[in-house]
Amino acid sequence: MKKSYINGIGCISAQKTVDSNFLSEIEINTTETVLNAKQPSYTEVISPSFIRRMAKGVKMGIFTSTQALKEANLEVPDAIITGTGLGCLEDSEKFLKAILDNNEQFLTPTSFIQSTHNTVAGQIALGLQCKGYNFTYVNGAVSFETALLDAKLQIESDEANSVLVGGIDETAQHNIDVQRIAGKIKKQEDVPFSVLNPTSKGMILSEGASFFVLENQQKESSYATLEAISILNSLEVDEVQGYVKTFLSDNKINPNDIDLVVLGNNGDVEFDVYFNQVSDLFNTTSQAYYKHLSGEFYTASGFGLWMASNILKLQTIPADVKMNSVEKGNYQTVLLYNQYRGKDHSLTLIKKC
C-alpha cells in the first residue's frame, strides 16, 4: 500500500498565512464575533476581469490550490477533491434573495451556477484542464476530512499518484444573521472571548481555504505523511476517549507514540468538553490549538492540518498555539481531533517523514 505524502500546502485564513513565515505575525482576536479571511492580491493567479465576477470561495480555492501545486512542483494532479460545509454561500444567498424579492422574475444564472457546491472543484479542474476524478463533500465539520480520506484511498489503491485536496468555506450575511439567532455565534456582550478558558456559549465564525497536494512519493517539499483518518457522526462526551483509543489501536499506535495533539477547541463552553476528554487522555503530551487564530467554520480543520504539518516540518510549536507546557521536542507523530457541537467527530494522524 502506497503512502500519502503531503507535498504542498496553500492556506488563506483570518491570519496572515500567505507570504509570511509560519505564524510569525499572529493576530489574536478577543472582541470580534465574526472574522473575515485576509484576502490576498489575486492578480498573480487570476486574470483581473475574472476577479470581480468570481465567488470568494472560488478565488480562495484557486489561489490556495495554485500555491499547493507550486510548492509540490506539480502541474496537474490526477484527482481533485474538495470539502465545503456550505459552498459558495454568498451566491446562494444572492440567488435566493433575487427569487424572493422579485417574485421569481428577472433572474440571471451566474449566482445560481456558482452556488453549486462543487463549483470550486469544477473551476479548478477547468483552469488546470484536469480531467481526472473530481469529488466534493458537504457534511458539516467532516467535509474536509471526507475529502482527505478519499484522497488517501485514491493513493493507497493506486487510483491516483497525486491528489489536490482542500477545504473551502466563506461567510455571508444571511447565514451570519441566522447563526446568530440560532445562538451559535458568540454574543457581543460576552467579550472578551477566550478559546482556552471559555465562559460563554457559541463560536467565533470565520472563513478560509486550505489546499494540500498528496502524492505517493516523498519530495524535498514534503511536510508529513498522512497515516490515518476516522470520521464518526456523533458521540456522547463519555465515549470520546474510547473512540480515540480504538482509533490508535486500529492503527497500531501506542498512545505514548503521540508527540503532539492538535485540538479543535473553539471556545464554546457547552461543547469544548469533548476536547477536554482528549486533552485529559494526553496530559503528558504536548498539545496545541488553532481556532483562536482561524475562527470556526466547517472546514477550519484544514487550517489545523496546515498548522500541524508546518510544526512537523519546522519542528517547533509557536508559543501562541500551545495548550500546555509539555515540551518534548523531536515531534514525529501528531494526532488531530475535531468535532462541532457534538457532531462530526474526526481523528487524523500524520507523521514526520
Add this chain to the structure above:
Amino acid sequence: MNKRVAITGMGIISSIGNSVEENFQSLKSGKIGISTIENLETIHKEVIKVGEIKLTNQQLAQKLNLSEDNNFSRTTLLGAIAVCEAIENANISNINDCRSGFISATSVGGMDLNEKYFYEYFKDESTRRFLNSHDAGDSSHQIADYIGLKGMVTTVSTACSSAANAIMLGCRLIQSGQLDRVIVGGTDALAKFTINGFKTLMILSDTYNTPFDNDRKGLNLGEAAAFLVLESDEIVQKNNKKVLAYVSGFGNANDAFHQTASSENGEGAFLAMQKAFKLANLQPEDIDYINAHGTATPNNDLSEGRAILRIFKDSVPDFSSTKAFTGHTLAAAAAIEAVYSVLALQHNLVFQNMNFKKPMEEFNLIPQTTLKEKNINHVLSNSFGFGGNCSTVLFSKSK
C-alpha cells in the same frame, strides 16, 4: 476491480411510486410521473411540468411517524423513507451490528424550507427549528439519527452526478476494509431555488421531456430519493444474505470544458465509462443495457450520445433514459437509476425510453422505446453534473 460489492437492499420514492415495487410496476406499464406542480408555490406552475411526488410534507412525515413539530425538510423526509425501505429490504435488524456507514447525496439539502423561511426566521420564532436547513449535511445527519446509525456519515454534492459518487465512495470504503456495510444514495426535493436556477439556464421543457429525440426541448425537474445497502462479502456470507446485484465497476472523470455545459464530443463521459470498464475488467460488448443520463436537454443527449458511440462504436447495446418517467431528480438521479438498473438485472428487462419519436440528426442512435425482455448480465448507468462532473457505475447480475 479487486472486489465486487454486494447490493443487499434498496429503497426508493419517486414520482412513479413510493416503493421499489410501485416504481417497477410503473416502469413496466409505461406510467410516467410528469405532471403540474401541486405541492410548491411558484409562478412557473403553469409553464413547466415536473416529476413531483404527490404527497405533502405532512403525509410524508406521517409515514415516518414523526411528531407535528418535526424539523425535517422535504429532502430529509424523502431520504428517510427510501432509507427505511432499503434497510428493511436488506433484512437488517440492528444497523450498528457491524461497522455501518451512511453516505447521502443532495444538491440543495433543505432548500425547500430555507427558501420558505428565509425572511420568516427573523419574524416568527416558530420557524426557527428549521434554521439549519441550508446546511446540506444536516439532512444526512437527520436521516442517520432517524435510523439510529452511529458511525461514518458523510454527504456528496457534485450536482446531478452526486448519488453515483456516493455509491463509488461507499464501494471504496468497503473494498478498503474501512466499513462492513454502507447505505448509499441520494435525495433531492423540488425547490423554487432549483426550478428558477434551471429556468435561467433555459433548459427546462414546457412539456413532457423526450430523451434522445431530435426535437427535445429540455428537461423536467423531478424529486426523489433512493438508497442501496452495500455489504462486504464477509457480512454477506456470515449472515447468509440474499444479494440483489453487484456493483462491479465505476468511474468518475471531469469534462473540464464548461461549468454547466458538456463538451461536444463527450470527453468526460467517455473517460468515466472507460475507467469503469477498466476497473470492472469488463468490455463494452459485455453490457446488455445502458441506463443513460439522457436528461433531454439538447446539449446532454448530443454529448452523451457521442460519448456512447466513442465507447461502443457500431455495436451500441439497448439503451434508454428513464427520465421521461421521473424527470431529472438531480442528486438523487443516479440513485433511482441504480435501483432501476438492479431491477433490469433481476427481471431481465430493458425499460422503455418514453416519448421518443424522431432520431437525432447528428447520429443514428435509437433508444429502446418498448419494454423488452432479454437476458441481462451487466448494466451501465451514466450520470453527469455541473462542474464537468461525469460518473459511470456498472451493475452486474448476482449469480
